[in-house]
Amino acid sequence: MPRATAATEKKVTDLLKRQTLSVTESRKRILQLFLEQPGALSHGDIEKRAGGMFDRVTIYRTLQTFVDRGLIHTIPSADNAIRYALCKDECGDGHHRHEHIHFVCTECEQTFCLDEVVTPVIRLPKGYSTDQIEILVQGKCKQCTVAERR
Amino acid sequence: MPRATAATEKKVTDLLKRQTLSVTESRKRILQLFLEQPGALSHGDIEKRAGGMFDRVTIYRTLQTFVDRGLIHTIPSADNAIRYALCKDECGDGHHRHEHIHFVCTECEQTFCLDEVVTPVIRLPKGYSTDQIEILVQGKCKQCTVAERR
DNA sequence: AGATTTTTGCAACTATGTTGCTATTTCGGT
DNA sequence: ACCGAAATAGCAACATAGTTGCAAAAATCT
Secondary structure, X not given: OOOOOHHHXXXXXXXXXXXXXXXXXXXXXXXXXXXXXXXXXEHHHHHHHHOOOOOHHHHHHHHHHHXXXXXXXXXXXXXXXXXEEXXXXXXXXXXXXXXXXXXXXXXXXXXXXXXXXXXXXXXXXXXXXXXXXXXXEEEEOHHHHHHHHO | OOOOOHHHHHHHHHHHXXXXXXXXXXXXXXXXXXXXXXXXXXXXXHHHHHOOOOOHHHHHHHHHHHHHOOOEEEEXXXXXXXXXXXXXXXXXXXEOOOXXXXXXXXXXXXXXXXXXXXXXXXXXXXXXXXXXXXXXXXXXXXXXXXXXXX
């Protein structure tokens, strides 16, 4: 877990300022963790990777703040461990607009956003209305498929 | 929460025997809870509805057993509360085959299986393979929509 | 730099989920 | 209907996850 370079330091600071959030150590560090790697992170993942640098409560609150401001979004799961991933720029204060699906790899156990796969329209029976659609695909990811062929 | 009639008593007993599970009070009661109402139930829901009749651990283990035997299936959620719903007959020992989507109502907060809505095929990028697809739609359900019009 | 506002860390608490062990219940055979 | 073997339930203890109130510390504004 590399320390922040000047460049990433500036990047996370900018992201926070853009959301009019005060720039604090924990926010910078947690945001950096998301930028450092492609997958989604659970609260527990962050706690481990931050290495006891912050209080658990701070991490909970920071994640909640990021979700509220549209910096990250939640990904449901079947194992009682909500994961969080960075949002693209379209998400703003309290509004999340996600058209992509989420992929859970059974090999590396990572969860990714597949931005290039758009959620299809789901036709519901009469009387039902749709607010939001979440698509969770489980399988083997690209990296793990390649790794296995070797 | 009505006590089991002779008819439902027989029904749950038959369901359990069909899976070669021993017929115990807790299994009968928990299965009955699922049959009594249309929505999905979380562990907590069952604990409440069973009214302290069984130990928490028993409920956890019973749910796990039911999932293993294909009597019920899990539904992921974004609020760290896995829900369980009855399976149709196609699910057997260790194999779950679900083609339906799940609907979460924002009004009544219930989760249902929409058996009539089939999960679409999702085309993934090269290198990814699919084991399972879970579709979670959030919105307002039929009952709540009707209730509001009155 | 100082006042104000926001955020953090701590403590305490609730809820959720797991494991090992023993007592009880269920089931198959008679 | 009863008995022994096997499965299940309950208990205790523990582990993990998430919440709230409050005082100390840090960030922001001017």
